[in-house]
Amino acid sequence: xxxxxRVAVAAAAALLIVVALLVPMPMSAAAPQTHSIxxxxxxxxxxxxxLRVHRGDTVQLHLExxxxxxxxxxxxxxVDIQAEPGKSADVTFVAxxxxxxxxxxxxxxxxxxxxxxxxxxxxxxxxxxxxxxxTLIAAIGALAFFWRGG
Amino acid sequence: xxxxxxxxxxxxxxxxxxxxxxxQWSLTAITLPFFLLVILAGFLGTPVGSRxxxxxxxxxVWWALLILLMxxxxxxxxxxxxxxxxxGEWLQRRALVQPREHARLYTLGFxxxxxxxxxxxxxxxxxxxxxxxxxxxxxxxxxxxxxASFVIVALVTSLLFERRAFCRYLCPVGGFIGLYSQLAPVxxxxxxxxxxxxxxxxxxxVGSDAGYGCPWLVFPAALDKNTYxxxxxxxxxxxxxxxVALYARPFAADLSTNKGRRLDEAxxxxxxxxxxxxxxxxxxxxxxxxxxxxxxxxxxxxWLYAIGFLAxxxxxxxxxxxxxxxxxxxxxxxxxxxxQLFIEQAYALVPLGLAAWAAFSLSFVLTNFSYAWQxxxxxxxxxxxxxxxxxxxxxxxxxxGQSLFQFPILLVGLIGALAIALRTARQQRISPRxxxxxxxFCVIFTLALxxxxx
Numbered sequence: 136x137x138x139x140x141r142v143a144v145a146a147a148a149a150l151l152i153v154v155a156l157l158v159p160m161p162m163s164a165a166a167p168q169t170h171s172i173x174x175x176x177x178x179x180x181x182x183x184x185x186l187r188v189h190r191g192d193t194v195q196l197h198l199e200x201x202x203x204x205x206x207x208x209x210x211x212x213x214v215d216i217q218a219e220p221g222k223s224a225d226v227t228f229v230a231x232x233x234x235x236x237x238x239x240x241x242x243x244x245x246x247x248x249x250x251x252x253x254x255x256x257x258x259x260x261x262x263x264x265x266x267x268x269x270t271l272i273a274a275i276g277a278l279a280f281f282w283r284g285g
Numbered sequence: 286x287x288x289x290x291x292x293x294x295x296x297x298x299x300x301x302x303x304x305x306x307x308x309q310w311s312l313t314a315i316t317l318p319f320f321l322l323v324i325l326a327g328f329l330g331t332p333v334g335s336r337x338x339x340x341x342x343x344x345x346v347w348w349a350l351l352i353l354l355m356x357x358x359x360x361x362x363x364x365x366x367x368x369x370x371x372x373g374e375w376l377q378r379r380a381l382v383q384p385r386e387h388a389r390l391y392t393l394g395f396x397x398x399x400x401x402x403x404x405x406x407x408x409x410x411x412x413x414x415x416x417x418x419x420x421x422x423x424x425x426x427x428x429x430x431x432x433a434s435f436v437i438v439a440l441v442t443s444l445l446f447e448r449r450a451f452c453r454y455l456c457p458v459g460g461f462i463g464l465y466s467q468l469a470p471v472x473x474x475x476x477x478x479x480x481x482x483x484x485x486x487x488x489x490x491v492g493s494d495a496g497y498g499c500p501w502l503v504f505p506a507a508l509d510k511n512t513y514x515x516x517x518x519x520x521x522x523x524x525x526x527x528x529v530a531l532y533a534r535p536f537a538a539d540l541s542t543n544k545g546r547r548l549d550e551a552x553x554x555x556x557x558x559x560x561x562x563x564x565x566x567x568x569x570x571x572x573x574x575x576x577x578x579x580x581x582x583x584x585x586x587x588w589l590y591a592i593g594f595l596a597x598x599x600x601x602x603x604x605x606x607x608x609x610x611x612x613x614x615x616x617x618x619x620x621x622x623x624x625q626l627f628i629e630q631a632y633a634l635v636p637l638g639l640a641a642w643a644a645f646s647l648s649f650v651l652t653n654f655s656y657a658w659q660x661x662x663x664x665x666x667x668x669x670x671x672x673x674x675x676x677x678x679x680x681x682x683x684x685x686g687q688s689l690f691q692f693p694i695l696l697v698g699l700i701g702a703l704a705i706a707l708r709t710a711r712q713q714r715i716s717p718r719x720x721x722x723x724x725x726f727c728v729i730f731t732l733a734l735x736x737x738x739x
Contacts, residue, residue: 152696180573210652211685235739236685237571239652243335243679246423247576249653254571266692266739267732273696274728277703282717 136283148276155268160261167191167229174198176205176218176240179247187256190233198224206241209255215241230255234262290472290534294521303518303531306496310382312366320368320432322664327429331666335679337425338664341656343432344422349650351462352642357536360469361462364515369435370452373443378497388492388523395446397454397502404549407460408556412598414457415560416591419568419579449500452515464553465639466511467539468701473514473521474505476528481506489520489529496522505529510539512550537636540705543629543712551631552603558634559602561641562730563594565737569648606631609722617710617719629713630723633706637727640698644691644738651687655680688739695731695738702727 136144170192175182176199188194198207200218207224208215211232216224240251294300302308319342327339334340355363375381377392420427439451452459475481481489489505492498496519499505503513505520520529535541567575578586579594610627613619619626655677660666662675669675683690706720706727713719 179576181571184571184573208681208684210681210687213684232685237569239681241679243333246332246334247419247580248333248335249423249649250419250568250576251573252569252571262688263736263739266688266735269692270696270699270728270731270735273700274703274724274731277700278707278724281704281707284711 136279141280141284144276144279148272148280151272151276152269155272156265160259162190165189167193169193169195171195172197174207174253175201176207176251177201178203178245179240179251181207181238181240181251181253184253185256186238186253187258188230189258190230192230192257193227194230195227196225198226203244204242205244205251207238208241209236209238211236212255214238217242230257233257233259235260290532290538292476292530293471293533294530299531300521304522306382306522309365309517313368313371316366317368317371324429324433326660326664327425327432329665330425332425333666334423334425334428335653335656336660336663336666338660339425339429340423341653341660343428345650345653346657348646349654352639352646353650356462356465357468357639357643358470359516360466360471360511361514361516363462364452364459365517367452369432369456370439370443370449372436373440373451374449374500376440377443377448384492384494384497387494388497390447390497392443392447393445397446397450401454403454403547404460404463404553406454407457407463408549408552410455410457411460411553411556411560412595415556415598416594417582418560418564419576420582422568423580448498448502449515450502453501453513460553461557463512464550464557464635465642466514468537468636468639469511470534470536470538472511472532472534472538473516473518473529474508474532475524476530478506480526480528484526484528486525488523488525492519493523493525495525496520498523509542509545512539537701537705540632540635541708543632543709546629546632548628551628552599554631554634554638555603555606556598558638558641558730559598561638561645562733563597565641565645565648565734569645570737606634606723606726609726613719613722616721617716619713619715619719621713621715626713626719629709630706630720633702633709633723633727636701636705637698637730640694640701641730641734643694643698644734647687647691647694648738651683651690652681653679654682691738692735695734699727699731 170188172186174196198216198218200220202220204217204219206215206217212228214226214228216226218224234257236255238253238255240248294303323339323343326337330337330339351363377390379385379391414431421431438455442451442455490498499520500517501513501515508514567579578590581587607627610630611623614623614626656679658674658677662672663669703724706723707717710717710720
C-alpha cells in the first residue's frame with residue numbers, strides 16, 4: 136500500500152470514528168415513567184448499586200443512611216444529596232441524558248470512601264454502543280494502515 | 286537507532302542544567318520534604334484517607350503527575366527526583382552534591398547476583414504491593430508503612446550493594462516506570478557508539494571526579510531503551526568526550542525494534558495490564574462486595590480474592606495471550622517458537638497498558654483531586670487551615686465527562702498496540718496474519734475498558 140493510500144485509510148477511519156460518535160440516534164418511543172427508588176447507604180456501599188431507567192423518565196431517589204453520614208452525587212446530573220442515620224434525603228430529577236453515570240458518596244465517610252460508587256444506567260446506552268463501533272473502526276483502520284508497514 | 290531524533294543538549298541552557306551537579310540534588314530537595322510530610326501524615330494524621338496528606342498527595346496528586354504527565358512525556362524523569370533512595374545514596378556516597386575523590390562509594394560492594402539481574406524481583410514486589418493495594422491506597426498508616434519500608438530496603442541495599450541496586454532490581458514502581466518509559470519521546474543516549482568503543486577508560490561507567498559511574502549499572506553505549514536509564518544524567522557529567530546527550534524522539538521509539546525483548550519484561554507488561562483492568566473493575570465499578578473483599582485482608586473471602594488476583598496476573602491473562610500467539614503462529618504458519626513470539630508480541634501491550642492505567646487514573650484523579658486543596662491546608666486532618674483551603678468543598682472535576690478523555694486515550698493505546706503487534710510480525714519475517722489473534726486480544730481488552738468507563 137502506497138503512502139497516499141495509507142493516508143486515505145487513516146483519514147477515512149478518523150472520519151468514520153467521528154460519524155460513529157456523533158451521528159444522531161432515534162429517540163425512544165416509550166412513554167416516560169416515574170421511578171421511586173430507595174437507596175440504602177452504608178460504609179462503603181450503596182444498595183442497590185446499579186440503577187436502570189430510560190431517558191426521559193422521572194427519577195425519585197430516597198437516600199437512607201444505615202451508619203454514618205453519606206452523600207450521593209451523580210456524575211453528569213449535578214445531583215447531590217446527603218443523609219445521616221434517621222435523617223433521609225430525597226431528590227427528584229428527569230433522566231434526560233442517556234448513558235452510564237457513576238454515583239458516589241460525597242461525604243468523607245472512611246477508608247474506602249473514594250471508591251463508594253454506584254452506577255446509573257439511562258437507556259438507551261448509546262455512548263457505549265457508539266464507543267464500541269468507534270473502537271472497531273479504529274482497529275480495522277489501524278490494521279489496514281500498519282499491515283504492510285508504518 | 287533508525288528513528289529521527291533531535292539533540293536537546295545542543296540548546297546551551299539545557300546542557301548547562303543537565304551537567305550541573307546541583308540538578309539532582311535540587312530536584313530531590315523539592316520532593317524529599319513532601320515525602321517526609323507524607324510519611325508523617327500517614328503515621329500521625331487522621332485515618333480517613335481523603336483527609337490525609339499522605340494518601341491524597343501520593344495516590345492522587347503524585348500518581349496523576351506520574352501516569353498522565355511524567356511517564357508518557359518524560360519517561361523515567363521521576364526516578365531522577367525520587368526521594369526514596371536518596372538517603373541510601375547519600376550515605377553510600379558520603380556526599381550530597383560533589384563526589385568524593387574518584388567518585389568513591391562507601392558500600393560493602395557486593396555484586397548483585399547474576400541470576401537476579403532482571404525484572405523478576407520487581408514483578409514479585411509489584412504484585413505483593415498490588416495485592417494489598419486497596420488497603421494501601423486508602424489507609425494512611427498502611428501507605429506510610431509501605432513507603433517507609435521502601436526507604437529502609439533502599440538504604441540497606443545501598444549499603445550492601447554497589448550503586449542503585451534497589452532502583453534497578455527491587456523497586457516495585459521502578460519496573461512499572463521502566464517498562465512504560467519506552468513510550469516517552471525523550472532519551473539519554475551516546476552520540477557515537479564507535480567513539481565509546483575506542484575509549485578504554487569507560488569513565489561513564491566507573492566514574493570520575495566529575496561524577497559517579499552510572500548509578501543504574503548501565504554502560505551508556507549499550508543503552509538501547511529507556512527501561513534501565515534513571516535519567517540521573519551522571520553520564521552527561523562524566524563523559525570526557527562529550528559523547529552523551531539528551532534527545533527528543535518519536536513516541537515509543539524503543540519499541541520500534543524487537544531487539545532485546547525478554548520474558549521478565551513481557552511478564553511485567555502482563556502484570557500491569559491485568560492490574561489496570563482489575564483495579565478498574567474492583568475500585569471504579571459499582572460492585573461494593575469486591576472492594577470490601579479486597580480490603581478485608583486475611584478474611585476467607587480475601588484469600589479467594591488473592592488467589593484469583595495472582596492467578597489472573599501470572600497465569601490466566603498471560604495464558605490467554607499465549608493461546609492467541611499460538612493460534613497466530615498456526616494462522617501465519619510461522620517458523621519461530623511460540624515462546625519467542627509470545628515474548629515479542631507481549632510488547633504490544635506496553636502502549637495499551639499505559640493507556641489503561643491513564644484511563645483508570647483519570648477516573649479517580651479527576652473525581653478526587655479537590656481533596657488536595659483541603660489537605661494542603663490541613664495535612665494531618667487535625668483541624669488546621671494553613672492556606673485557607675481546608676474548608677473547600679469536594680468538587681469532582683469533569684464529572685460525567687471523564688470518558689471524553691479516557692476513550693481517546695484508550696484508542697491511542699489500542700492503535701499503538703496494533704502497530705507494534707504488526708511490526709513485530711514483520712520483524713520476525715512472518716505473515717502479519719500471525720498478529721491477528723494478539724490484535725483481537727487487544728481489541729477485546731480495550732472494549733472491556735470501554736464498557737467500564739464509557
